[in-house]
Amino acid sequence: MLAFGTGLLLAGGAAAGAWAVLERERPAGTADDRQPLALPDASVTSVPPDPPTSAAPPPGEPADFAGLFDEVGSGVFMVQATTCAGSGVGSAFLVDDGLVMTAAHVVTEAASVVVAQDDGGVYPAAVVGIDEVNDIAVLEVSDDVRGHAFDLADAPSSAGEALAVIGHPLGDPLTITSGTASRVSEDLWPDFQLDVSVNPGNSGGPVVRGDGEVVGMAVARRLDAVGMAYAVRVELLAERLADPSLLAEPPVPRCDAPLGPAEGYTVPAVPSADESSEAAATTLASYFEGINTGDYQWAFDQLSPRRQGDMSVDDFAAGLVTSYDFGFVVNSFEETAAGARVWLEFVSIQAPEFGPDGEACTSWSLDYELVWDDIGYLLIDRVTGHGETAGHRPCA
Incomplete structure (x- = not known):
């Protein structure tokens, strides 16, 4: 059984290509094409819970996402990992002192993981629990890592609600993009659908309401459509934070030479004058x-x-x-x-x-x-x- 706060256990990896946003073809009108995986030593399910007793808050004044970005941006990080798949650039967000959440495909089979803030701070991280079926991972970082700690919403999102995704698309500096929850139905479980622009590198970033509460985590976009994205629902995030036994021990890398991203890496830029x-x-x-x-x-x-x-x-x-x-x-x-x-x-x-x-x-x-x-x-x-x-x- 897993318990958070047990020390840094460096392991993990990524399996989604050079940048961490799963780009999946989803035929119109079909269910989520996520394939269930058997996870050792973990009891992970993908069964919708009973309907929530509370609903998303009714629409009110337009959300001030510009002001929100300044307020909460310090709690969103870029994730860098060396992995067997040669991938591992994504986003993550702080949920408690020393605990960060990201998408599992960002850090699956990672030999090493760090989180970086926009101010230049870079901190070692350890994958302490992973749910590959539902694409959720929890990382442990030093208590010295400071930033806004996000609250997980008690009520899930509903179609038409104004939302925003915060993250590091293409490994760029922190950005925020806003849109709406476009479809929240059981055939998409454990995800819901967003009408918002995301790009590779956004995976693991928080999906937030105008008040800053997290209602999901960005994990995928649809390739044959513009601005159609998918997020894991907040209920699953909250359950795995509350009960670490729903997470598996991170797998050990099964390759001899884990790598960083095959594309999108940076190199030194010496000013060319002569x-x-x-x-x-x-x-x-x-x-x-x-x-x-x-x-x-x-x-x-x-x-x-x-x-x-x-x-x-x-x-x-x-x-x-x-x-x-x-x-x-x-x-x-x-x-x-x-x-x-x-x-x-x-x-x-x-x-x-x-x-x-x-x-x-x-x-x-x-x-x-x-x-x-x-x-x-x-x-x-x-x-x-x-x-x-x-x-x-x-x-x-």
Whole structure:
């Protein structure tokens, strides 16, 4: 039986493609095409409960979603995960001190998970319970993570109610999109239908009323329609928070090399002002592209002959097989007699056994020294901690 607050248990993964919003073809007039999965050691059902004793509040003044966004936005996070499916970018929301909810397909079989706030804070997270049938996962984060804690609504939504979805579409900064609940019927159970724009990356984001109460969690959109989305109903979210035994233990990754997203990853952006800066930008972009996509030979090719002489490509790859790097900030670029030097800060997530001090999330501040080769490429020759430091620390 699961109990929240039992410590960080890093496990999980994702299975929905590069960005976490399930894009499902749903033939018009048919029931939800979610396929029930047998979950070990958990009693998870997908049976509609008795009709609620209370109904959604009647329509009143138009909801002030602009004001709401400023009020509650601090409690919505971007989720980054390295997974066997090479996916794991989605959204999540704070529901209590140290507890965050997201969609299960964002973090299924994750080797490492972090949540990031718009202010730049990045925090390790652990999948402590998962319901793959109904696409719900609960993450545990440090109590140091601050933000608006959302209340789950007592009354479900009803058709025609004004609602909004908050999240990180395509991994972009936090956004809010508003619309209505367009269909709430039992043939859609455990979801309900929204007339609102969502995109990959919105999965796991809260669906809220004008008063900020959560009535669902975004999980999918319909591919053959514009603005048709689906959310898991609040009743299921509330039940799983109240009774963790309805959640399964997170599965252990079944692959040797979990990856981050195959698309949509970021690379360092060195300002291109001349030949040297353009060459440095190309090399660093190729280097981190290789790491993030698992093309370790391509990343290895960006090293100088001297650096390559210190190791084989297999040795190089061995320490990176669970890594995903993001949040790049280029602080400075300068030309040197041999090439160039770039001060780069970024965040990596990895399985804990691959972290510098056994951590799953690391903040880096490094100087990359690049040298020209014989055919006009700048290659990475030396990497040191910036300012004579170790160059790394655990994420906040």
